[in-house]
Structure formats: structure tokens, C-alpha cells
Amino acid sequence: MTALPTPGHIPVMLPEVLDMLAPRDGATYLDGTFGGGGYARAILSAARCTLWAIDRDPAAIRRGEALQAELRAPDGTSRLHMVQGGFGEMRDLLAQRDAPMLDGVVLDLGVSSFQLDEVERGFSFRTDGPLDMRMGDTGPTAADIVNTMAETDLANIIYEYGEERRSRRVAGAIVAARAEAPILTTFRLAEIIRSVVPGDRSGIDPATRSFQGIRIHVNDELGQIVSGLEQAMEMLSPGGRxxxxxxxxxEDRLVKRAMNRAAGRVPAPSRHDPGAMRAGQEVPEFRLLTTKALRPTDAECRANPRARSARLRGIERLPTAESLTSAPLSTERRP
Structure with a gap:
């Protein structure tokens, strides 16, 4: 099958993702974070399958609709179905469209390259832009947060989501600065943060962690991950990945914890938590495809610096006795 090009976007760890997902003809997959469409294009090129794709960014939906047109058959149908929304609501979004059970789900967490590169989205402080940071087009912006949130709450999200040790100092500087004038641009917020967070040997910009914390809060990214992982595993067919x-x-901590729990690799139960003891004794419905996270190759990191921090994990729903006896030979996965 001819590969579909992926203009302007480099999907991270694409060969490893495809190898683990193992797309096959006739199957149904979900790309829960369409973004630039890199994984979607590769999946649809690898097998004559059906792909549902979710993204809350209207710009991503427009990119997907262009890909839909490329794939449109003479009868007007397409193997790609685009859905706008958050992947943390995938169950309801697909149920509304009568989508079948899934043979595989791929999630590429965090902000997309397109969003980072679009100045008007306000995700990056490398260029000056409006302080927005929303992955979608609804809800409070980052400017709303930094200009109205209480100092203690602001310090908490910067510490918890950005892992910034000087979060109280950052929050205090933000509150002092906004008393003089509203903070409306990425450059101004970055300058405020840099005034109280010194650089270090890592070479990472001092504003990076605080920007991450605010962005995660604006988009409820961790809540989406917890909900999305639970729903994705629930919607997988036997043998689905x-x-x-x-x-x-x-992000990786949440993924690791959810996958280990589903595969029965829970921590030793406490005698003070009988419920945990029962959960630990249940027969697992899943098996881990990765006992520890896979990392990108050195060559990929050189070619695409944004891949450097990537971690890849996978899990497979165990086949049931019924699915093993009823599955046709054509559905067998390649080794």
C-alpha cells in the first residue's frame, strides 16, 4: 500500500509505534490525539483498516478533513473518521457515532508540534504571542489563569504540574506584575519568571517548567490522561492494543501506573486496605507489551530534538476463550 505523506510534521517514534500497534486489514483503530496526522497516515498506509481520529483542536480537525478527502472512495466513503473533542471523552464521542469496539488505540500526549509552532496559540515563549495555551477553542486561557488565580493556587499548579521548585517565588512575581498591568503575552510572562528563576547547567530556559505547569492546568491534561487510559482499555477488543x-x-507515571494495574502488576497490597488485596488477586485482562518504557534512538533525537524526552509504553487485552475459537485466521497478528 502506498504511504501517505506527512507534510510539516514529524511523528515521534513512528516505527516503534507501528510495530507495537501492528495494524491489520479489516481492523478498527483510534488515534486519540490526531495533531498533525502523522500516526493516522502511517496506520492507514500500513493496512486497509478503518481509523477514528479525535482532537479538540479545530485546526487539527481541518487537517484531518483534508486527509479524509485524499482517502475518499468513489462511493464517497472514507476509511478515516474525524471527531472533535478530548480523548478523555472518547467513549461518549464514539458511542454517539455507533463506532465498533477497537482493535487498537494510539495516544501521543502533550502539545503538538503544530501548536508549538503557531505563535497565536501562545504555547511557546520563543516567539511573542498572546497568552492562550488552549488545545481547543473553549474555556479559560492561560492569561485568564495568571491574571485571576490566587497566588497560593498558582504556586500549587506550577509546582505540581511544572515540577518547579521555586513555584512560590514565581507565583509571587506574577501576582506583583499583574498588579501593575495585565499579563497578556508569552514574552512578558517568560520575563517575569526568568526574573526569579535563575538558569542552570541544563541549558533549559528557566520559564520552561512554569509554562508547562500552566499549560497542563489550562487543558486538564492529566485528567484527560487518566480518563482516556481507562476508557481506551475498556473499549479494546480481545487482542486489541x-x-x-x-x-x-x-504523563509517563500515570501511563505506567494504569498499565501495571491493568496487567495485574500492582504494588504489594496493604493489610490496612482489604480492597487493594482483592484487586491484586484478580486475574488480569491485559498483558504488558513493554516492561519498561522504550526510548527514541540517538539518530531520531538528532533528527528531531523534540523526541528526546519521549517514552513509549504499550499493553494488550488478553484474548478470551471465545475470541480464540471464533477468530478467523486473517485476524492473526504478525509476530
Whole structure:
């Protein structure tokens, strides 16, 4: 099958994602974070399958609709179905469209390259733009947060989501600055943060962690991950696979914990928590495809610096006795 080009976008760890997902003809997959469409294009090129794609960004939906047109058959149908919304609501979004059970789900967490590169989205402080940071087009912006949130709450999200040790100092500087004039641009917020957070040997901009914390809060990214992982595993058919690429420790920790729990690899139960003991004794419905996270190759990191922090994990729903006896030979996965 001819590969579909992916203009202006480099999907991270694409060969590893495809190898783990193992697309096959006649199957149904979900790309829960369409973004630039890199994984979607590759999946649709690898097999004559059906793909549902979710993204809350209207710009991503427009890119997907262009790909839909490329794939449109003479009878007007397409193997790609675009859905606007958050992947944390995938169950309801697909149920409304009578989508079938899924043979595989891929999630590429965090902000997309397109969003980082679009100045007007306000995700990056490398160029000056409006302080927005929303992945979609609804809800409070980052400017709303930094100009109205209480100092203690602001310090908490910067510490918890940005892992910034000087979060109280950052929050205090923001509150002092906004008393003089509203903080409306990425450059101004970055300058305020840099005034109280010194650089270090890592070479990472001092504003990076605080920007991450605010962005995660604006988009409820961790809440979306928890909900999305639960729903994705629930919607997988026997033998179906969930493949997740994360980009920082907060994301990866949630993915690791959810997958280990589903595969029965829970921590030793406490005698003070009988419920945990029962959960640990249940027969697992999943098996891990990765006992520890896979990392990108050195060559990929050189070619695409944004891949450097990527971690890849996967899990597979165990086949049931019924599915093993009824599955046709054509549905067998390649080794």
C-alpha cells in the first residue's frame, strides 16, 4: 500500500509505534490525539483498516478533513473518521457515532508540534504571542489563569504540574506584575519568571517548567490522561492494543501506573486496605507489551530534538476463550 505523506510534521517514534500497534486489514483503530496526522497516515498506509481520529483542536480537525478527502472512495466513503473533542471523552464521542469496539488505540500526549509552532496559540515563549495555551477553542486561557488565580493556587499548579521548585517565588512575581498591568503575552510572562528563576547547567530556559505547569492546568491534561487510559482499555477488543507516547515524567507515571494495574502488576497490597488485596488477586485482562518504557534512538533525537524526552509504553487485552475459537485466521497478528 502506498504511504501517505506527512507534510510539516514529524511523528515521534513512528516505527516503534507501528510495530507495537501492528495494524491489520479489516481492523478498527483510534488515534486519540490526531495533531498533525502523522500516526493516522502511517496506520492507514500500513493496512486497509478503518481509523477514528479525535482532537479538540479545530485546526487539527481541518487537517484531518483534508486527509479524509485524499482517502475518499468513489462511493464517497472514507476509511478515516474525524471527531472533535478530548480523548478523555472518547467513549461518549464514539458511542454517539455507533463506532465498533477497537482493535487498537494510539495516544501521543502533550502539545503538538503544530501548536508549538503557531505563535497565536501562545504555547511557546520563543516567539511573542498572546497568552492562550488552549488545545481547543473553549474555556479559560492561560492569561485568564495568571491574571485571576490566587497566588497560593498558582504556586500549587506550577509546582505540581511544572515540577518547579521555586513555584512560590514565581507565583509571587506574577501576582506583583499583574498588579501593575495585565499579563497578556508569552514574552512578558517568560520575563517575569526568568526574573526569579535563575538558569542552570541544563541549558533549559528557566520559564520552561512554569509554562508547562500552566499549560497542563489550562487543558486538564492529566485528567484527560487518566480518563482516556481507562476508557481506551475498556473499549479494546480481545487482542486489541493500546500504545502511548508520553513526554514528561508526570504523563509517563500515570501511563505506567494504569498499565501495571491493568496487567495485574500492582504494588504489594496493604493489610490496612482489604480492597487493594482483592484487586491484586484478580486475574488480569491485559498483558504488558513493554516492561519498561522504550526510548527514541540517538539518530531520531538528532533528527528531531523534540523526541528526546519521549517514552513509549504499550499493553494488550488478553484474548478470551471465545475470541480464540471464533477468530478467523486473517485476524492473526504478525509476530
Amino acid at each position: 493500546l500504545v502511548v507516547v508520553s513526554f514528561h515524567s508526570l
